Amino acid sequence: METERSEASKAKTYLFNAMLISPSIFLLLFGLSYALPDMNPYIYIPLFLLPLIKRLSPKLIRLNTYRLVVIIFLLLVLDTIFSRLAPNTPIVGGIGVPITFTTMFTVEICLGYLLVVESLFANKPYHVIGGMIASLALLGEIYAAIAFLNSPYFNEFVTGYGIVIGKFALGSISRLQMALIGVAVLEFAAITSLIFNGFMTFMPLYGGSPHSLVLPYSRLLLGLFGVSFIGVVGRFYVDGEKDETFRLEGLFYSVIMGVVISSIVVYFAGLFQGLDYQFMVISILVIIFLIISSASSRLTPKALKLEE
Amino acid sequence: MIKKSGYLFLGIAVVAIYEGLLLGFTYFILFASILFFTVSSEIIIFNMVTTSGLRSLEVRRFVDNTSIRKGEKLPIKLKFTNVSGRRIAFHYYDTLSDVFTISGPSEGYVSLAPGEERNVTYVLASLAVGKYIVGPVIVYSEDPMKLCLSMYKLERQIEVKVAPALTEIRAARTELLSNIRYSMGVHKSRVIGQGYNFYGIRPYDISDEFRYIAWTRYGIRDGDDLYVKQMEEEKVLNVYFVIDYSISSNFGFKGKRMYDRMVISAINSAYSVIKNRDDVGFYLLSTEIDLFIEATHSDAxxxxxxxxxxxxxxxxxxxIMSALDRIRKKIKRNALIVVLSPMSEIDDFKAPKGSLFQVGKKLVLVVLSPSEFAEKRDWDQNYTLLLKSALVSRQLQIKQFSRTMNSIGLKTILAEDSTLQRKIINEYQYAKMVN
Structure with a gap:
């Protein structure tokens, strides 16, 4: 009976995990549908199988799988560098990782994949949320690259890239990889603009910018973020104790407050109106809330002195 | 108070917002903002509203008796009263030592309406002698996301004094058993003198008192020969039990701790000693404890x-050397001194030179082996191997120590928990014989 209950609870946990990381799952599948032909199969096949290998391995290896993979990968990179420097040395034996943009591109998508899979089976809520945010950072760039690839400005960028750095830097790369470089350039431009102007203008996915993009499946993504938020609340509900319905009332009020405040913030930040000071407005509000949260924390010391 | 996970969560939400801003991903920014403001609102509401309710909680503990015997059940009643104007929900637990076995809700979850009272009663029983603290009652509450914690100590602690269990010392106190032991030959002192027990007869001497003449033997050899009765004299042996009451004697688990077993064995042996009309005293020793109980003829x-x-x-x-020094100063009478100790602090022990180890009395050092006090975990192979290795090494160390002490004339014997009392009685019997 106890086992059945824990199995049911586990199933619920995984369901809410899946809901929570649904935007990442979608971006991963969408990204892979474009990127798979441009990826190195010798890298992505073992990395894609890694979660399965990890779960089938003995405990000692299971706990250190990712550390081992990082060490092996770095050793292979070192071996490659070494073999280039001293081609006749017998130790290297021709094993290595090609140091190319394709490799980096493959590793980026594989990292996103690993974060999604590990988040799906994570036990702690903040591991799932942390994994989702990290995977969104990687997969969001691929999504932006796909959007940029389909934009009318991409051809201009290809021409410019060919003239300026294409001949020297990264060897032959695919169009999607070139679009990813374009996204990186835009991000760099956005940060530069933030530093020198105090606002950002060249965000890769910002619909209001001069190179306005058509974001594929944007409505679906909006829905998935909604599902993800329900997943966050549901995940905590599953994690909490069932007899504490009273406490869940508090969560309800928090969600209402969170939605209302963020709507006001987003409205005043002018995201939908195309103003450029959203970074500053959001930053100020975030800092205010962090200060209030921290101050309220001081009101509740961990333990009071003994009462007489 | 925000927990580490709370700060982590807030950090993740902030990173998500800026990640969305950097990409210009509007929906992601919206999602991350809702996440951040929901979490921060939750933290603020919990810290400013929920926690204030906990401050209005009253907790009282009711205990009938704070002096119990080992194994005796002690009911403890906790009374929670919500004096605030809103509902309070919280977890609680009473802080208890691991020597207690607990039945009933010493911890749990309580939800109280305004003005409501809740009584909770649990029962504890101690597995070892000593003075133990019960409490304080810890009351805590977490927010639904478990990112914040509010914890209060809400009731003063009490001291529970635990004396040895009657069930453990009853065997030695029972008349029948102690009489059996008595008649089995503990009473070995056979010195001729004044006493009640008949020893034998010898020919009359002119210096003998007239009242000692054995008239029933008059003239049994040549018609007018006289004999006098010889009586066995009762020689009292003072026995002192010196018990190592240092922190190292706290070794053991749950109901089996070295100091507890040493005290119980000493008490049981002491009853045997008293039944044999000898005096018994005790000395609890460590660098922080110096409790000397003078030998008495009764069970006082x-x-x-x-x-x-x-x-x-x-x-x-x-x-051991400072203990011998203190024994020398405290015990002036001729006595048998039984030192009970696990001798856990003998890593750098070196045999003393000169007469430092001599106390001028019959002294036996009984070293208690830790092997029966280590917790067995058959399911944990690594632990079992480590334990086995540690115990073998310890056993070798004790044996080496024992050889050293015996070589300098200080009688040292090794004892397991199961053989401790028997070995003490053996030493006592031997001392009676040579007394």
């Missing part, structure tokens, strides 16, 4: 020990 010293150990917990260290 045992009662005093029972009271004393119920108010003490092992503490400090035990050094």
């Amino acid at each position: 010293s045992i009662s005093k020990l029972e009271t004393s150990v119920s108010e003490l917990r092992p503490s400090g260290h035990f050094d």
Whole structure:
């Protein structure tokens, strides 16, 4: 009976995990549908199988799988560098990782994949949320690259890239990889603009910018973020104790407050109106809330002195 | 108070917002903003509203008796009263030592409406003698996301004094058993003198008192020969039990701790000693404890020990040389001194030179082996191997120590928990024989 209950609870946990990381799952599948032909199969096949290998391995290896993979990968990179420097040395034996943009591109998508899979089976809520945010950072760039690839400005960028750095830097790369470089350039431009102007203008996915993009499946993504938020609340509900319905009332009020405040913030930040000071407005509000949260924390010391 | 996970969560939400801003991903920014403001609102609401309710909680503990015997059940009643104007929900637990076995809700979850009272009763029983603290009652509450914690200590602690269990010392107190032991030959002192027990007869001497003449033997050899009765003289042997009450004697788990077993064995042996009309005293020793109980002919010293150990917990260290020095100063009478110790602090022990180890009395050092006090975990292979290795090494160390002590004339014997009392009685019997 106890086992059945824990199995049911586990199933619920995984369901809410899946809901929570649904935007990442979608971006991963969408990204892979474009990127798979441009990826190195010798890298992505073992990395894609890694979660399965990890779960089938003995405990000692299971706990250190990712550390081992990082060490092996770095050793292979070192071996490659070494073999280039001293081609006749017998130790290297021709094993290595090609140091190319394709490799980096493959590793980026594989990292996103690993974060999604590990988040799906994570036990702690903040591991799932942390994994989702990290995977969104990687997969969001691929999504932006796909959007940029389909934009009318991409051809201009290809021409410019060919003239300026294409001949020297990264060897032959695919169009999607070139679009990813374009996204990186835009991000760099956005940060530069933030530093020198105090606002950002060249965000890769910002619909209001001069190179306005058509974001594929944007409505679906909006829905998935909604599902993800329900997943966050549901995940905590599953994690909490069932007899504490009273406490869940508090969560309800928090969600209402969170939605209302963020709507006001987003409205005043002018995201939908195309103003450029959203970074500053959001930053100020975030800092205010962090200060209030921290101050309220001081009101509740961990333990009071003994009462007489 | 925001927990680490709370700060982590807030950090993740902030990173998500800026990640969305950097990409210009509007929906992601919206999602991350809702996440951040929901979490921060939750933290603020919990810290400013929920926690204030906990401050209005009253907790009282009711205990009928704070002096109990080992194994005796002690009911403890907790009364929670919500004096605030809103509902309070919280977890609670009473802080208890691991020597207690607990039945009933010493911890749990309570939700109280305004003005509501809730009584909770649980029962504890101690597995070892000593003085133990019960409490304080800890009351805590977490927010639904478990990112914040509010914890209060809400009731003063009480001291529970635990004396040895009657069930453990009853065997030695029972008349029948102690009489069997008595008649089995503990009483070995056979010195001729004044006493009640008949020893034998010898021919009359002019210096003998007339009243000792054995008239029933008059003239049995040549018609007018006289004999006198010889009586066995009762020689009282003072026995002192010196117990190592240092922190190292607190070794063991749950119901089996070295100091507890040493005290119980000493008490049981002491009853045998008293039944044999000898005096018994005790000395609890460590660098922090120096409790000397003078030997008495009655069980007064045992009662005093029972009271004393119920108010003490092992503490400090035990050094055999300083212990011998203190024994030398405290015990002036001729006595058998039985030192009970696990001798855990003998890593750098070196045989003393000169007469430092001599106390001028019959002294036996009984070293208690830790092997029966280590917790067995058959399911944990690594632990079992480590334990086995540690115990073998310890056993070798004790044997080496024992050889050293015996070589310098200080009688040292090794004992397991199961053989401790028997070995003490053996030493006592031997001392009676040579007394």
